[in-house]
Amino acid sequence: MNIEPTFIGKKIKMLREAKNISVEDMLARTGIDAEFYKLLEEDKEIPALGDLIKIVRVLGVRLGMLMDDYQDEGPVIHKAEDVSGSSVMRSRNGVSRKITYNSLSSRKGNRHMDTFTLDVTPAIGEISLSSHEGEEFLYVLEGEAQISYGKEKYILKVGDSIYFDSIVPHHIGSASDTQSARLLAVIYMPS
Structure with missing residues (x-):
């Protein structure tokens, strides 16, 4: 199975910097290992769901903010053949x-x-x-x-x-x- 790059790390870094949160503060508030976090922001590591949830809590955003490419306000239908965004x-x-x-x-x-x-x-x-x-x-x-x-x-x-x-x-x-x-x-x- 081919896995497309997620670019979650780049989104995390952009949001962290926009909110003026230092890497040290992020590490202290999430308990995530410093080396792993560095690789995560470089998109060289992929986080566990639990780590992502801790990160979004510090950033003050929804989990979906890191995963979503675009949003609808009305009802959303997900077709079985639509596996994009994995x-x-x-x-x-x-x-x-x-x-x-x-x-x-x-x-x-x-x-x-x-x-x-x-x-x-x-x-x-x-x-x-x-x-x-x-x-x-x-x-x-x-x-x-x-x-x-x-x-x-x-x-x-x-x-x-x-x-x-x-x-x-x-x-x-x-x-x-x-x-x-x-x-x-x-x-x-x-x-």
Whole structure:
């Protein structure tokens, strides 16, 4: 699969500079590793969703602001064949894992929820939990997902769902060592 560059890092840098937020302040407020953040702003690394959410909170913008190319104020229809805007995110701790993200709401302006499909490959290595403000709803479309939430682990099969407060450290992954899982995700972040 070919993955187009996301240019998320350049957008983050532009917004950070426009709001006069230093790199040091960003690092202190997000807890993100300095070397990783430098590579992120150069578009040489791709952030995990949890890191992106921490960054947008500091910047005072919606998550969609980094992902969207244009916005509609009216209803937005996302056709099944429209997979433009996909991004790949991976954990920064060296774990070999990919999440293919496809926004289902990227053109909707002034939204309060972000909706995606997530294709999660099996993780190789130790996973790390992340947290951010808000709530998440996940629904398994294909495969089996393993959701680590605090000290608990939940295995979800096709048709299963989970709704949780995302301030609790969590991780979304495939429950299989060999097969990916596909999920529908709805994320709410308070303004």
